Amino acid sequence: MADVIKKATRESYGEALAELSSEYPDLIVLDADLAAATKTGIFKKACPERFFDCGIAEANMMGIAAGIASTGKKVFASSFAMFAAGRAFEIVRNSIGYPHLNVKIGATHAGISVGEDGATHQCNEDIALMRTIPGMTIINPADDVEAKAAVKAALDFEGPVYMRFGRLAVPVFNDKETYKFELGKGVQLRDGNDVTIVATGLMVNEALMAADTLAAEGINARVINIHTIKPLDKDIICKAAKETGVIVTAEEHSIIGGLGSAVAETVTECCPVPVVKVGVNDVFGHSGPAVELLKEFGLSAENIVTKVKEAVKLK
Amino acid sequence: MDQTLKKQLEITACKVRMGIIEGVYNAKSGHPGGSLSIADLLTYLYFHKMYVDPKNPKMADRDRFVLSKGHTAPALYSVLAQRGFFEADELKTLRKIGSRLQGHPDMKYIPGVDMSTGSLGQGISAACGMALSGKITADGYKVYAVLGDGEIEEGQVWEAAMFASHNKLDNLVAIVDNNGLQIDGKITEVCSPMPITDKFEAFGWHVITVNGHDFDELEKAFDEAEKISGQPVAIVQKSVKGKGISFMENQVGWHGTAPNAEQYEQAMSELKAQLEKLEG
Numbered sequence: 001m002a003d004v005i006k007k008a009t010r011e012s013y014g015e016a017l018a019e020l021s022s023e024y025p026d027l028i029v030l031d032a033d034l035a036a037a038t039k040t041g042i043f044k045k046a047c048p049e050r051f052f053d054c055g056i057a058e059a060n061m062m063g064i065a066a067g068i069a070s071t072g073k074k075v076f077a078s079s080f081a082m083f084a085a086g087r088a089f090e091i092v093r094n095s096i097g098y099p100h101l102n103v104k105i106g107a108t109h110a111g112i113s114v115g116e117d118g119a120t121h122q123c124n125e126d127i128a129l130m131r132t133i134p135g136m137t138i139i140n141p142a143d144d145v146e147a148k149a150a151v152k153a154a155l156d157f158e159g160p161v162y163m164r165f166g167r168l169a170v171p172v173f174n175d176k177e178t179y180k181f182e183l184g185k186g187v188q189l190r191d192g193n194d195v196t197i198v199a200t201g202l203m204v205n206e207a208l209m210a211a212d213t214l215a216a217e218g219i220n221a222r223v224i225n226i227h228t229i230k231p232l233d234k235d236i237i238c239k240a241a242k243e244t245g246v247i248v249t250a251e252e253h254s255i256i257g258g259l260g261s262a263v264a265e266t267v268t269e270c271c272p273v274p275v276v277k278v279g280v281n282d283v284f285g286h287s288g289p290a291v292e293l294l295k296e297f298g299l300s301a302e303n304i305v306t307k308v309k310e311a312v313k314l315k
Numbered sequence: 316m317d318q319t320l321k322k323q324l325e326i327t328a329c330k331v332r333m334g335i336i337e338g339v340y341n342a343k344s345g346h347p348g349g350s351l352s353i354a355d356l357l358t359y360l361y362f363h364k365m366y367v368d369p370k371n372p373k374m375a376d377r378d379r380f381v382l383s384k385g386h387t388a389p390a391l392y393s394v395l396a397q398r399g400f401f402e403a404d405e406l407k408t409l410r411k412i413g414s415r416l417q418g419h420p421d422m423k424y425i426p427g428v429d430m431s432t433g434s435l436g437q438g439i440s441a442a443c444g445m446a447l448s449g450k451i452t453a454d455g456y457k458v459y460a461v462l463g464d465g466e467i468e469e470g471q472v473w474e475a476a477m478f479a480s481h482n483k484l485d486n487l488v489a490i491v492d493n494n495g496l497q498i499d500g501k502i503t504e505v506c507s508p509m510p511i512t513d514k515f516e517a518f519g520w521h522v523i524t525v526n527g528h529d530f531d532e533l534e535k536a537f538d539e540a541e542k543i544s545g546q547p548v549a550i551v552q553k554s555v556k557g558k559g560i561s562f563m564e565n566q567v568g569w570h571g572t573a574p575n576a577e578q579y580e581q582a583m584s585e586l587k588a589q590l591e592k593l594e595g
Contacts, residue, residue, distance in 0.1 A: 028448075028451065049451075050451070052447065052482070054474075054478060055474075055477065055478070055481075057471075057474035057477070057478070059436075059437075059440070059470075059471045059474060060440045060443070060471055060474035060475050060478055062440070063437050063438075063439070063440020063441045063443070063444060063471070063475065064440055064441075064443055064444035064447065064475075064478065065444060066430070066440070066441045066444060067430070067440065067441035067442060067443060067444020067445040067446075067447070067448065068444040068445070068447060068448045069444075070422070070429065070430060070441065070444070070445060071444075071445055071448040071449070071454075072375075073448055073451075073452075090434060091434075091437055091440070091471070094431070094433065094434040094437060095430075095431070095434075095437045095440070095441055098421075098431050099421075099422050099423055099430070099431040100423065
């Protein structure tokens with residue numbers, strides 16, 4: 001593992017938009033004065049005539065995207081998750097969600113790994129907010145390979161999609177040559193029958209590391225990557241609940257309303273088993289280096305191992 | 316304006332007003348005041364100005380209309396029915412379970428509705444998006460958006476205003492329905508958005524003021540708007556809330572109240588009298 005390549009999924013997002021620009025000649029990209037950070041600047045460089053900066057006005061940007069989509073063009077609207085899902089929530093609900101318009105929202109800098117900017121910019125609530133909008137698809141890719149494939153899948157999908165990308169460079173663990181993205185399908189990365197770890201985003205790699213540690217201690221953990229949080233792959237979740245009897249979820253998001261909640265809501269209906277959640281525990285973040293913050297807030301392989309050991313006792 | 320055309324538009328506007336009252340009365344709720352203040356404007360747009368086809372409501376090169384002040388949906392539904400997008404009888408289903416005619420416009424199901432609106436301040440942004448899209452691919456259509464004078468208290472309107480002038484959206488015309496009243500009272504007393512014309516001018520728009528109940532003036536205003544290039548146009552129309560029904564005119568109480576049976580009869584008889592006079 002010495003030569004692990006690391007890359008931020010926001011980079012993958014910007015690169016994917018640029019790479020797909022000729023294949024999708026009607027693709028329009030919007031940003032709200034953060035093109036350098038969200039990496040839509042890469043698209044802007046490739047296709048300046050199809051890039052529009054809306055300035056620091058996220059609410060209006062979402063409405064602009066809705067209007068463009070209503071005329072049949074494909075459109076990505078980009079900002080930090082805090083502003084795309086948070087500030088512009090009601091516009092996303094009423095101008096994009098309610099008319100079910102074909103708008104893709106590219107939300108970067110999600111979660112606590114924003115780092116030094118601190119709590120005002122660390123959005124741990126976006127998945128919860130977006131999940132409540134009827135018909136909204138939510139994708140939270142785990143690495144570069146998945147992120148790029150997800151951008152293309154979103155473009156080929158008709159309807160509103162919220163895509164979540166990170167600022168921090170994270171290990172690339174998927175194989176570019178063999179990887180296939182299937183919208184709405186969970187990916188089982190490890191088999192195991194003692195416990196299931198259901199993870200999303202940058203926590204997927206942590207879950208894999210946790211599974212290694214647990215295996216060495218005799219606990220065989222199944223690992224499932226959920227890149228599409230909505231609609232959730234209920235089959236893979238319910239199967240895991242039945243076969244392993246306990247689930248630990250892991251996400252860089254509040255434990256309220258995110259993946260953990262979605263999984264718990266699902267298993268209560270098909271196979272009620274204990275669901276233990278690893279995530280941000282109903283607190284605001286604060287400034288600091290991203291890697292240290294992830295450790296401090298328990299978003300680590302170590303904490304997953306601890307929680308799994310507690311969880312298996314609940315069986 | 317040609318006098319025969321003018322008379323015809325006045326007759327149609329009267330029928331549009333009847334449809335508004337019919338809808339709101341049957342719904343036992345809704346917003347008659349601000350619907351009546353834009354009845355003449357919408358009649359002018361749908362019967363004289365805009366390129367639309369009731370038989371092909373999704374026609375790609377049609378002009379677009381966005382009712383940013385979405386609560387005045389009864390006016391939009393009534394004019395769409397008059398124009399033939401659906402049967403006028405359907406107006407009686409307004410706000411009822413199973414009806415396409417939702418309390419606020421729903422583009423998914425109602426033929427002729429180009430954008431779902433209702434949450435104030437949002438329609439104008441979508442209209443900007445439509446106009447921008449038209450510019451990108453050099454489509455010839457125009458986009459018309461109607462805002463309330465109270466609505467422009469929403470900050471998003473000014474984000475959109477900045478965007479429209481920055482991107483030189485001269486295929487966009489926003490009409491501000493300046494009837495002077497909002498739910499809590501006079502706009503000048505609630506949280507004044509005045510002066511409206513100066514604000515739009517400061518945001519880089521070409522501004523025209525007009526009497527919203529005079530078809531000659533409306534014609535002149537829209538003809539002027541047509542000639543403007545390189546900037547968006549705002550038409551601030553002076554109007555009367557509740558226009559056309561004596562006891563509703565300039566009464567803030569009729570912002571969001573439906574008439575009872577007695578008031579309905581009176582309103583309809585006043586409109587019938589106006590119609591007879593026009594057709595006489």
